[in-house]
Amino acid sequence: MKEKRNYLMLVLKGIGMGAADVIPGVSGGTIAFITGIYEELIGSIRSFDLTALRQLLRLDLRCFWKHVNGNFLVSVLLGIGISIFSLAKLMQYLLENHPIFVWSFFFGLIIASSWLVAREVKRWSIGTVISLVVGVAAAYVITVLNPVQTLTNPSWWFIILSGAVAICAMILPGISGAFILLLMGMYSFVIGAVSTFQWSVLLLFAVGAVAGIISFSHLLSWLLEKFHGLTVALLTGFMLGSLNKIWPWKETLEYYMDSHGVQQPLVEQNILPSTYAQVSGEPALLGWAIVFMAVGFFLIWGIEKAAAVLSRKRETAK
Numbered sequence: 001m002k003e004k005r006n007y008l009m010l011v012l013k014g015i016g017m018g019a020a021d022v023i024p025g026v027s028g029g030t031i032a033f034i035t036g037i038y039e040e041l042i043g044s045i046r047s048f049d050l051t052a053l054r055q056l057l058r059l060d061l062r063c064f065w066k067h068v069n070g071n072f073l074v075s076v077l078l079g080i081g082i083s084i085f086s087l088a089k090l091m092q093y094l095l096e097n098h099p100i101f102v103w104s105f106f107f108g109l110i111i112a113s114s115w116l117v118a119r120e121v122k123r124w125s126i127g128t129v130i131s132l133v134v135g136v137a138a139a140y141v142i143t144v145l146n147p148v149q150t151l152t153n154p155s156w157w158f159i160i161l162s163g164a165v166a167i168c169a170m171i172l173p174g175i176s177g178a179f180i181l182l183l184m185g186m187y188s189f190v191i192g193a194v195s196t197f198q199w200s201v202l203l204l205f206a207v208g209a210v211a212g213i214i215s216f217s218h219l220l221s222w223l224l225e226k227f228h229g230l231t232v233a234l235l236t237g238f239m240l241g242s243l244n245k246i247w248p249w250k251e252t253l254e255y256y257m258d259s260h261g262v263q264q265p266l267v268e269q270n271i272l273p274s275t276y277a278q279v280s281g282e283p284a285l286l287g288w289a290i291v292f293m294a295v296g297f298f299l300i301w302g303i304e305k306a307a308a309v310l311s312r313k314r315e316t317a318k
Helices: 002-021 028-034 038-046 050-057 061-067 070-097 099-118 126-144 156-170 177-183 187-196 199-226 228-244 273-280 286-317
Strands: 250-257 263-270
Touching: 002 028, 002 070, 028 038, 028 099, 028 228, 028 286, 038 070, 038 199, 050 061, 061 070, 070 099, 070 187, 099 228, 099 286, 126 228, 156 177, 156 199, 177 187, 187 199, 199 228, 250 273
Parallel strands: none
Antiparallel strands: 250 263
8 A cells, every 4th residue: 555655646746747847947857856756767767778678688577677666667657648648738728828827836836946956955165056056057048048930840850859858858957848849949849749649759759758868867867976966056056047937927029820820929038027017918916926936835845844744754663
């Protein structure tokens, strides 16, 4: 029963990651970090190595499954898959009809998450502060880049490349894989393929994603092992820098047509709530925005407190 409960929790964490990954500006890696599965996820992905290949070729499936932490990976990936295929349309609807509420919720969530992740740095020094600043700057620069026009019929190799690049971004806290796809002009194309189950496109994208995540996870796992403080500070910076992208009040400067023929924002700039009301002619909903920010913030705070209580109970039980 305890194992089933643990796997159910992993599926739920995967669902949270998937929901974040379909929103341009929010990273599934952030959700993995704040739910405490980030380093295990990276380590499990890295375990797809020559040893795993030899076990697979010998048909030693039990050793292979244990080596790659199969139960953990399947649980998380199942949650991500359920979320992406079931929540993609819901997230699109919420972003189109209630963008201020969605962005406000994630704004509060990212602030709390950044504070939580920063606490993982055991000792702050000049080096970790520089690493933090570099992370903030890098994420900020990415968020202000102008996306290219949406591609309607990309080449097969570009679909594979976009899968590899996006998945690397998805496992970095603060770097949104969905936004990277938007920068590459592939976001609408890929979301359309998911919504309409275009398996040929999804297979090519998956090939790139698998190749990209296995390669990148080796580097990231090595950095976390050898330079843990510097790496965590960098990841914290990524999260803080991404706040620029998820600021709730924006003015749209340029649009694009998505795969369903619906006009979507392409280039935006952040503005004050008072300016938003003047520019858009719609209420800024500042009070509700603060409420949703608080909900996002205290959700993370509550998860962290609950995790600490459960950890103490386990220690007491031992």
